[in-house]
Amino acid sequence: MTTYRALWVTEEPQFKQQVIRRDLDELPAGEVLVRVHYSSLNYKDALSATGNRGVTRNFPHTPGIDAAGVVEHSTAEGFVPGDEVIVTGYDLGMNTYGGLADYIRVPASWLIKRPAGLSLREAMILGTAGFTAGLCVYKLVRAGLQTGDGDVLVTGATGGVGSVAVKLLSQLGYRVVAATGKADQIPFLQELGAAEVIDRAELGEGTDRPMLKSRWAAAVDTVGGDVLFNVVKSLNYGGSVACCGLTAGTHFNGNVFPFILRGANLLGVDSVELPLVAKASMWDMLSLQWKMDLEPLVDEISLEDTPQAIARILAGHQKGRVLVNVIG
Template identity: 65%
Template sequence: MSRFKALRVTEAPHGVFEQAIVELGIDELPAGDVLIRVQYSSLNYKDALSANGNRGVTRQYPHTPGIDAAGVVAESAVSEFAAGDEVIVTGYDLGMNTPGGFGQYIRVPAAWVMKRPKGLSLRESMLLGTAGLTAGLCVDKLERAGIDASAGPVLVTGASGGVGSIAVALLARLGYTVAAATGKLEQAEYLHRLGASQILDRATAADGVGKPLLKEQWAGAVDTVGGDILFNVVKSLKYGASVACCGLTAGAEFKASVLPFILRGVNLLGVDSVELPLVVKASMWDRLSLQWKLDNLETLAHEVTLEQLPDAIKQILAGKLVGRVLVRLD
């Protein structure tokens, strides 16, 4: 097959960005070690930003977004991979400034590619995608900082989103008592099904921004939203507790004080899933496919085709999506 379908984002006059399903030639892909026939991708907030012309994510257009891809090797110039191998790619420059998983083919460096985790199908790997990898890394950071399931409730902010949903399900799977903060209280039943025992609305999570400290409540937290809500979480951690921070949908800045850190010894742990060495990613993917495998992945997601993807992008930018969006490309 010399041509394939892709979601292409182009810049129109007056700074308007347009999305369309187009046919591209494989020879239009950049040079790389491995050509992959993509079967599944997923929609992340960063993908929506790229599709909407955010120059902080993607510098040059036309462009094909999609920071996640799972598929089958079509051609390989390296011995580590052979035609027919099932592989996944998440992060690095995929879908940012390199054509990504919203196209039926990608060509990438071998250093970005890993073989499909044995305990996951290609479909399951993209039900998780970067969101699942990030959630897993957050939980791992908390455990490395000393939290365990007996320590008390763990808060997840942005709990109805992709990372948040998986974090809730994963923490519950591991025996933690989970509190879920969300701006979508109508999704309380969904969050309870994932394992949350307490639901907080966004207004409650944002209350007390001007105070230097808040009541100690949380033995740990996964924050997916950033902004002042993140620092409210910091101010309400129990003594010595930690929050793993991985998102910024509520803002990239917050008003901070040293008081929670020097009076309660709390920890703010940054989590990145993009530029991690491949060996670290592979280790976490193995854990997500085996010891930490979720049995309710399908309940976290709904599936769309390439043709349906623009509508889903509008929804995620409007804050209306719940859980994960699986993109089917075959």
């Protein structure tokens, strides 16, 4: 019987993460068996690894909402052994054993073939966080954002989504203002292309006011809560904010004034259940016209390093993207 390594999260009674060996036959049913070469760490993975029931209901469990690797066995038309594939979102790493392991077994409907312009490694430096950043920028552009419109704000700018958003927006010619509570990371954000870095505390001022002074042509908001509504209240006329995160809270204590007085647009972004054809289109963009130099973003670790990296994410000490080199 073949065994494989996996990050295994148990509740005993406190949640514990360790890399163990498991039997390949214990993977769930699925059409395609993939040998994972790379995965990544996202905030959702850290939540799953510490028992958040809103992400993962049942334990023990293997997290990992991202995986990139090579097909080893397939019963599905369209995939054969040797195909290089990417999986992000759907139920992977939530209630289906995820990519922080040597192998995954998944439905063919979750897989896309690796775009020619990205290596498996580059795809997982992006991962769900980078993919989400791409969706945010795409929605802003579709809503009419142009490079001469003014400052584009990115909240939570040192995180996975935020850092890629800063990099991408800057590369596309926008003037990016990055918001962070980490003063020591200003050089990092400037290296990614931020023209200005502000303290996130500025975005918490004026929560009791129905409107704020116009300031932003657009924004990518990764934190939610009062920050999100203050950003909406600060948009220029016709401006848009792409909303994709909730680290500052799930509430939205808003009013209609920004929408009816300034024509503000609040654009929701989901990367989990997005139809596969739309996912493939975004991956193509990230591999071609929106391809970036990702090395300044990446902290590469081994599978065995993941428990310590999860602790850093939850403590707010991680910047950029965490690439998990599974195959070594």
